[in-house]
Each structure stands twice: as C-alpha cells, then as structure tokens.
Amino acid sequence: MSNHRSLSNAFSNIETSVTFSARPAPIPADLRVSWRLAALVLILSKCRAGTANLEQLNVLSVALRSAPGRELLLRWFNEGKKPDEFLARYDPAIRRTIDLAVADGLVVKKKNLTYVLTATGRFFSRYLADQNGVMVSEKQFLASLPSNVTQKSIRELLAGD
Amino acid sequence: MSLRIRRLSIRVSTYGPQCGAEIEFKDGLNVLRADNTSGKSTCLQSIIYALGLEGMLGPRREVPLPHAMTDSISVNGRDFRVQESSVSLEFENERQEVLTVERAVKSSEYDLSLIRTWVGPHLSQPERAFRRVDYFVRRAGAAQRQAGFHFELARFLGWNLPQVTKMDGSESLLYMECLFPYLFVEQKHGWSGVQARIPSYLGIRDVSKRTAEFILGLDALGLVLQRQRLEAAGYEIEREWQEFSSKGVASAEAAGLVLRGVPSRPKARWTPEAAEILVPTANSWRRLDEEIVRLGAELHQDERTEILEVGLASPSIEIELQTNQERLISLAGSLSEVLRSLEQTKMRVGSLELRIADLGHELQHHRDAQSLKSLGSEHMSSAIDDETCPTCHQYLPDGYDVTTNPMSVDDNIEYIDQELLTFTSMRTDALRVASSLEVKVRAIRGEMNRIRTEMRAQKDSLVSPNGMPSVSQVAHRFHLQERLSVLRTLRDDMQPLLNTIASLAASWETNKRQLKELREALLSQQDQEKVKFLKGSLVQQLQEYDFRSLAPESIDISPDTYRPVNEGFDLGFDLSASDMIRVIWAYLFSFLEAGTRFGTNHPGLLIFDEPRQQEASRMSFAALLRRAGTNGAAGNQVIFATSEELNGLKSMLRGVDCNLIAYESGMKILGPRP
Numbered sequence: 001m002s003n004h005r006s007l008s009n010a011f012s013n014i015e016t017s018v019t020f021s022a023r024p025a026p027i028p029a030d031l032r033v034s035w036r037l038a039a040l041v042l043i044l045s046k047c048r049a050g051t052a053n054l055e056q057l058n059v060l061s062v063a064l065r066s067a068p069g070r071e072l073l074l075r076w077f078n079e080g081k082k083p084d085e086f087l088a089r090y091d092p093a094i095r096r097t098i099d100l101a102v103a104d105g106l107v108v109k110k111k112n113l114t115y116v117l118t119a120t121g122r123f124f125s126r127y128l129a130d131q132n133g134v135m136v137s138e139k140q141f142l143a144s145l146p147s148n149v150t151q152k153s154i155r156e157l158l159a160g161d
Numbered sequence: 162m163s164l165r166i167r168r169l170s171i172r173v174s175t176y177g178p179q180c181g182a183e184i185e186f187k188d189g190l191n192v193l194r195a196d197n198t199s200g201k202s203t204c205l206q207s208i209i210y211a212l213g214l215e216g217m218l219g220p221r222r223e224v225p226l227p228h229a230m231t232d233s234i235s236v237n238g239r240d241f242r243v244q245e246s247s248v249s250l251e252f253e254n255e256r257q258e259v260l261t262v263e264r265a266v267k268s269s270e271y272d273l274s275l276i277r278t279w280v281g282p283h284l285s286q287p288e289r290a291f292r293r294v295d296y297f298v299r300r301a302g303a304a305q306r307q308a309g310f311h312f313e314l315a316r317f318l319g320w321n322l323p324q325v326t327k328m329d330g331s332e333s334l335l336y337m338e339c340l341f342p343y344l345f346v347e348q349k350h351g352w353s354g355v356q357a358r359i360p361s362y363l364g365i366r367d368v369s370k371r372t373a374e375f376i377l378g379l380d381a382l383g384l385v386l387q388r389q390r391l392e393a394a395g396y397e398i399e400r401e402w403q404e405f406s407s408k409g410v411a412s413a414e415a416a417g418l419v420l421r422g423v424p425s426r427p428k429a430r431w432t433p434e435a436a437e438i439l440v441p442t443a444n445s446w447r448r449l450d451e452e453i454v455r456l457g458a459e460l461h462q463d464e465r466t467e468i469l470e471v472g473l474a475s476p477s478i479e480i481e482l483q484t485n486q487e488r489l490i491s492l493a494g495s496l497s498e499v500l501r502s503l504e505q506t507k508m509r510v511g512s513l514e515l516r517i518a519d520l521g522h523e524l525q526h527h528r529d530a531q532s533l534k535s536l537g538s539e540h541m542s543s544a545i546d547d548e549t550c551p552t553c554h555q556y557l558p559d560g561y562d563v564t565t566n567p568m569s570v571d572d573n574i575e576y577i578d579q580e581l582l583t584f585t586s587m588r589t590d591a592l593r594v595a596s597s598l599e600v601k602v603r604a605i606r607g608e609m610n611r612i613r614t615e616m617r618a619q620k621d622s623l624v625s626p627n628g629m630p631s632v633s634q635v636a637h638r639f640h641l642q643e644r645l646s647v648l649r650t651l652r653d654d655m656q657p658l659l660n661t662i663a664s665l666a667a668s669w670e671t672n673k674r675q676l677k678e679l680r681e682a683l684l685s686q687q688d689q690e691k692v693k694f695l696k697g698s699l700v701q702q703l704q705e706y707d708f709r710s711l712a713p714e715s716i717d718i719s720p721d722t723y724r725p726v727n728e729g730f731d732l733g734f735d736l737s738a739s740d741m742i743r744v745i746w747a748y749l750f751s752f753l754e755a756g757t758r759f760g761t762n763h764p765g766l767l768i769f770d771e772p773r774q775q776e777a778s779r780m781s782f783a784a785l786l787r788r789a790g791t792n793g794a795a796g797n798q799v800i801f802a803t804s805e806e807l808n809g810l811k812s813m814l815r816g817v818d819c820n821l822i823a824y825e826s827g828m829k830i831l832g833p834r835p
Contacts, residue, residue: 022566026568026573027567028560029530029573030526032527032570033548033557033561034534034559035526035529093562103550103552104551131532134532134533135533137525
C-alpha cells in the first residue's frame with residue numbers, strides 16, 4: 001500500500017510524461033492472412049466439385065494445421081477411429097477466412113450454405129500446387145486423402161460420436 | 162621461362178598421295194594467313210594436340226582435329242581415306258634447349274596417349290640422331306609422374322606447378338590445361354569472353370584466380386595455399402580434440418565417474434587443471450583425488466586390523482551386519498530421490514523437445530507465409546498485399562483476429578529463431594543433468610549391490626565353523642583394494658589424455674594465430690606493382706584499339722579474380738561484341754607484357770586463332786598488329802592465324818617486324834607432299 005502511494009507520488013512529481021509503445025506481438029503463422037487463404041483454397045480444391053460445407057471446412061482446416069492432426073485424419077480414413085481418439089472439429093478462424101476469401105472473389109457462397117471455388121480461386125489453387133517449396137506437408141496431406149473428400153464421408157467419419 | 166614454337170609438321174598418309182604441312186615459325190610476330198576452312202585452325206590445334214593439352218578445349222576425350230586428319234582428305238577434288246596421321250612439334254625453351262614431340266592422330270601402331278620425343282631439333286635436322294624418350298599423356302598422373310609428358314613439359318618450361326585445392330577439398334597440381342588458355346585463344350569458343358575457356362570441369366577451386374596468380378608469379382599464390390593448409394590443419398585439430406574428449410568422458414563413465422571441464426570444441430589456453438573428475442557419493446560429488454586419498458586411508462586403517470577368526474569376530478560381524486542393513490536402507494532412500502529427479506529431468510527434456518519440434522513447425526509455416534506473401538500478391542488478393550479489407554478497406558493486419566499490432570513475417574521468423582536457440586540450450590542443459598544423474602544412479606546401485614554382497618558374506622561368516630577367517634572382512638578389504646586400484650588406474654590413464662588435449666589446445670591457438678596473421682597480410686609490394694602494370698597496359702591498349710563502350714581509365718583489375726571489371730562488375734554486359742574482342746586482346750597481351758617487364762611464369766608465347774578483327778575495325782586490328790610486333794621485338798613470340806585478305810594485311814603490316822606465312826586464296830594448307 002505504502003509502496004503504491006509513494007510510487008504515485010513519485011510519478012506525479014515527474015515533469016515529463018511517460019510513454020508506452022506497443023511492441024509488435026508474435027502470432028502463429030496459420031493466423032496470417034496469406035497462409036489462411038492459401039490453406040482454404042487448397043482444401044476446397046481437394047473437395048468434390050470444389051465445394052464444401054462448414055463442417056468439412058472446419059474439420060479439414062484443423063487437421064491440416066499440425067502434423068499430429070494430419071496423421072490422425074489420414075489414419076481415420078484408412079484404418080478407422082479408435083475409441084479414445086478425437087479431433088477438434090472447430091477452427092475459430094475459419095469464418096473470417098471464408099469472409100475474406102469471398103470478398104476477394106476466390107470463393108462464392110451458395111444458397112444451401114456451401115462454399116465453392118470460383119475460377120480465380122481454382123487458378124490460385126493450381127498456381128499454389130505448382131510452387132515446389134511452399135506448404136509441402138500440407139499439400140502432401142491433401143494428396144494422400146481419398147480423392148474427392150465429400151460431405152458424406154466427413155459426416156460418417158464423425159458419426160461415431 | 163619461355164616457350165618458342167619452331168616448327169610444326171603434320172603428316173597424313175592415305176592410300177593415294179601422302180599429305181601434310183610443314184610450317185616454320187620464327188621469333189617475334191608470326192602471321193599465318195589463309196582462307197577460312199583452309200586448315201589454319203587445324204594447324205594451331207595441332208600445336209595443342211602435340212603438347213597433350215586438348216583437355217583445355219573441353220572435357221570430351223575425342224581428338225579435336227578435323228576429318229581431314231582422321232577420316233578422309235580431299236586432294237584436287239578427290240577424296241582419299243586416311244590411313245595414318247600424326248603431328249610433330251619442335252620447340253625451344255629459355256635455355257635454348259630444343260625438344261621435338263610427335264603424337265599420333267590416327268594410327269594402328271601407336272597409342273594416341275603416347276608422346277614420342279627427341280631431345281633436339283629432330284624436325285629441322287632429321288639426319289642427326291637425338292636421344293629418344295617416350296611419355297604418356299591424357300591419363301592420370303601425366304603431370305605428377307616422371308613418365309608423364311606434362312611433368313616433363315613443366316620441367317622444360319621451368320614451371321614449378323603448385324598444389325591447389327579442389328572443390329572437394331582434396332589437393333592436386335594446377336593443371337597445365339588451366340594455364341594454357343592464357344597463351345592460346347582457339348577459334349570456336351575462345352573469343353566468347355575474358356578467361357572464357359579456363360576449364361572448370363577439372364574441379365579446381367577459384368581456378369581463375371589461381372591461374373592468374375601463377376602466370377603473374379604473384380607471392381599471393383603461396384599465401385593462399387598456406388591458408389588453405391592451415392584451415393585443413395585446424396579441422397584436423399578439432400577432429401582429434403573431439404575424439405580425445407569423448408574418449409575421456411567415456412572412460413570416466415565406464416568407471417562410474419563424471420569428467421567435467423573439457424569443452425566439446427577446441428579452446429585456446431586450456432590446461433589439464435581445468436578438468437575435474439567427480440565421484441558420486443550418496444548425497445553429492447567428490448573429486449577423484451580426494452576419493453583416492455579417502456579410500457587409501459580407509460584401506461590402510463583396515464589393513465592394520467587383523468582378519469579375525471570367525472569365532473572371535475562374530476560380535477563385530479553382527480554389528481557390521483546391522484550397520485550395513487541401515488546403510489542399505491538409507492541408500493535406497495537416496496536412490497529413490499535421485500530416480501525421481503531423473504524422472505523429472507527426463508520429463509523436462511521431453512517437453513522441451515516437444516516445444517522445439519513445435520517451434521520447428523512454426524518456423525516452416527512462417528517460411529511458407531513468407532513465400533505466399535510474394536506469390537499471393539501477384540494473384541489478386543488485396544487482403545494479402547495491402548493489408549486492407551477487400552470490402553471496407555480498413556486496415557486489416559495479419560492475425561487481426563487476435564491483435565492489431567502483429568510482427569512482420571521476417572521479424573516473427575527472427576523471434577522464433579531466438580526462441581529455438583533458448584529452448585535448444587535449455588535442452589542441452591537438461592540432457593547434461595540427466596546424464597550426471599544417471600551416473601549417480603549407477604553409482605548408488607553399485608554401492609548397494611556391494612553392500613548386499615558384503616552382507617551375504619557376513620551372514621556366511623556367522624554360520625561358518627569357528628576357526629575360519631571372516632569372509633566378510635576379507636571381502637571388504639578386497640573390495641577396497643579393487644576400487645582403489647580402478648580409481649588409480651583411471652587417474653593415471655586420464656593424465657596423459659588430458660595432457661594430449663592440452664597440447665592440442667596449444668596447437669589450436671597457434672593455428673588460429675597464424676591464420677589471423679595470414680588474413681591480415683596484404684599484397685606484397687611487388688604484387689601490387691604487377692597488378693598496377695597489368696591495369697596500365699590494359700588501359701593503354703584499349704585506347705590504342707579504339708575501345709568505345711566505356712572510358713578505358715574506368716576499367717580496373719579486380720583484386721579478387723584478376724579479371725577486368727568496371728565499378729566492381731565483370732565486363733561483358735555493357736560492352737558491344739567488338740569491344741569484348743578488344744578487351745580480350747588487351748587482357749592477354751597485358752599478361753604477356755607483364756612477363757617481359759617483371760619475371761613471371763608467362764612463357765612469352767601468345768597464339769590467337771582468328772582474332773575476329775572483322776568484328777572490331779580495321780584500325781583496331783592494325784593497332785593490334787603493331788602492338789604484337791612491338792611485343793615480338795621485345796623477345797616474345799606471337800602467332801596470329803587470320804583469313805584477312807592478303808593485300809590489306811600486308812599494308813597493315815608495313816613497318817611491323819613480322820614473319821608472314823601466306824597461303825594464296827584458294828590454297829589449302831594440308832596438301833600433297835613429296
């Protein structure tokens with residue numbers, strides 16, 4: 001208490017003002033806009049007809065981000081789920097990523113709450129696929145999934161809960 | 162050092178006429194004039210072939226001479242198949258010794274890698290008998306072994322070829338194929354750039370610099386090699402250091418001890434006093450010397466007591482048994498504590514490794530984000546490029562979900578790198594602690610086993626017949642002696658090892674100091690003069706040859722490559738093709754002239770195959786011829802082969818001292834011989 005008082009007295013006696021500068025904060029790379037948009041476009045290009053609903057996007061987006069997540073989802077598709085395994089099905093950033101993508105003309109929202117890649121989006125995804133040094137693990141993961149991941153297959157996978 | 166070509170002889174045998182050419186070269190400037198495709202280049206390439214230097218023309222192993230010498234030759238409109246063909250070359254060195262060499266181009270009798278020589282002017286004076294020696298060429302060892310032709314050629318030229326470092330770190334001789342491009346510019350590729358055709362396929366590191374240093378006879382060459390040797394020696398010291406220090410650590414661990422104070426990488430000024438050998442005790446660590454003293458005292462004490470008969474010893478044995486029992490319990494307690502610490506440390510290591518792995522992935526993601534930023538911006542996303550919302554255009558930084566002031570990608574990468582560094586050191590620390598704890602565990606377990614063994618012996622003693630000596634006492638004394646012996650042996654073995662490491666530290670210090678001195682050594686006085694002369698001659702010639710692309714005075718000689726540069730960049734990009742030709746003329750002549758002015762390794766010979774004067778102008782060519790003539794007069798030999806029209810050539814050569822070897826228009830050089 002007395003410390004607090006003496007501190008505030010000390011400060012009020014100083015003539016210059018104290019400034020605070022906000023230091024930039026480090027953020028996880030998968031929150032960066034470039035990464036998120038690229039990931040979304042790559043995921044959509046893997047889905048059947050370049051189309052996916054929110055459930056698919058959430059699950060695939062979460063799985064894509066980390067090595068354990070990728071491994072888990074692949075194993076589920078190939079061997080089935082074990083009783084004590086789970087994968088988070090919610091990516092908190094996905095809605096904002098979708099919004100950005102829609103605003104940028106990469107993705108279009110359809111009436112039945114599905115999202116489709118536009119021609120621009122498809123072009124972007126092909127361009128990304130061609131770049132050899134970028135997002136290698138993520139691209140490999142998507143390539144190892146069964147071709148054309150559908151809404152049905154995701155729903156079935158999660159049905160066991 | 163000098164090399165004067167005296168006579169060239171080409172022989173082509175067919176089933177019809179015997180063909181060939183015989184050309185005599187004189188001192189000074191020689192100009193060989195003949196039409197294109199008349200065989201001029203064949204003659205000059207034959208000189209290279211006779212000397213076994215076709216490796217300078219390219220890595221392919223074929224004979225670089227045309228069909229007329231290997232397949233069929235056309236005489237007066239008729240084609241004749243070539244049976245055999247060969248080239249011979251007679252040349253002279255500084256000491257006026259003459260050597261004649263002959264090499265087959267096509268032969269059923271002689272191997273193409275054989276060079277037959279006569280120690281004397283066999284071509285000019287064929288009637289005399291000269292000593293004959295055979296050499297091989299184009300095989301491994303041609304420059305190092307006495308039977309190799311390049312070994313002999315180097316000796317003949319007075320060249321002491323230096324050892325240089327190759328790209329893979331090994332050493333080899335500076336091959337002649339890398340040096341002769343300063344003396345010979347061949348028609349097809351030699352004019353494509355300054356030093357265009359110094360072979361790089363031979364794998365010599367910094368080959369342009371090494372060859373320039375050798376040709377100019379720079380002191381710097383010796384220094385470079387010295388530095389490379391010192392660096393190699395440094396690596397060797399480091400390797401040995403690591404070998405010995407791991408050996409020390411392993412020996413200590415094998416005896417259940419820890420060696421501390423030996424750095425994993427060499428350090429200057431390290432003495433054996435800095436090393437510590439520690440023995441684990443129940444609660445702490447003790448230095449080896451202290452432990453040896455303590456054990457010695459304990460043993461001495463023990464040896465002073467008699468080994469009693471069982472009957473007499475029983476009461477004390479029972480007390481000892483009880484004591485041992487208590488010690489065992491207390492040790493078990495210590496052990497479980499140490500095990501718990503060890504477990505915690507291992508868990509810490511585990512979580513550190515998870516964090517480090519995570520950081521690794523984060524780093525990769527950020528690198529991806531870095532690449533994506535540049536890619537994505539080409540493809541229409543304003544969100545990525547300008548950091549603005551595509552709809553409302555407000556500021557939308559990366560990670561806007563969680564912060565308004567994110568780090569830039571580059572800064573974030575640096576941040577992650579820092580974290581990685583911190584966590585990696587933490588992990589190293591933790592691993593070190595874990596391994597010390599493991600040594601401790603082993604020690605405690607060992608001690609517990611020993612006590613159990615002693616207890617068994619004591620129990621045996623208590624139930625054995627009264628007259629027997631107490632086994633337990635014997636065992637105890639034996640154990641003390643053993644342990645003391647192990648520790649003493651280790652100490653004695655460790656000392657020479659530590660001394661070796663200390664001497665390595667001294668070598669390391671010396672090595673580093675010598676390297677530092679070398680690094681600070683500048684070009685010697687004479688080296689600087691030579692380079693200055695090189696530049697002066699280059700600039701003067703460019704002015705004479707009417708060089709236009711840049712101001713000649715602005716051209717410098719790079720201290721790193723000894724190539725001509727302008728404002729730090731190699732010439733070539735901003736020059737016209739004809740000016741590039743002028744630079745090549747001037748550059749090679751400047752080396753020749755440096756040889757005349759100073760003593761260098763340049764043999765005083767320069768051969769231009771078709772100097773491309775049609776791309777430069779007549780005036781430039783005339784200036785070149787005059788310069789060549791002056792050089793010839795100064796004692797060098799210059800050979801030009803040109804298809805320039807004869808009368809024009811003659812007028813350009815007026816007033817120039819020159820040996821003109823002219824073949825009329827339409828004449829072929831390789832023709833029927835008597």
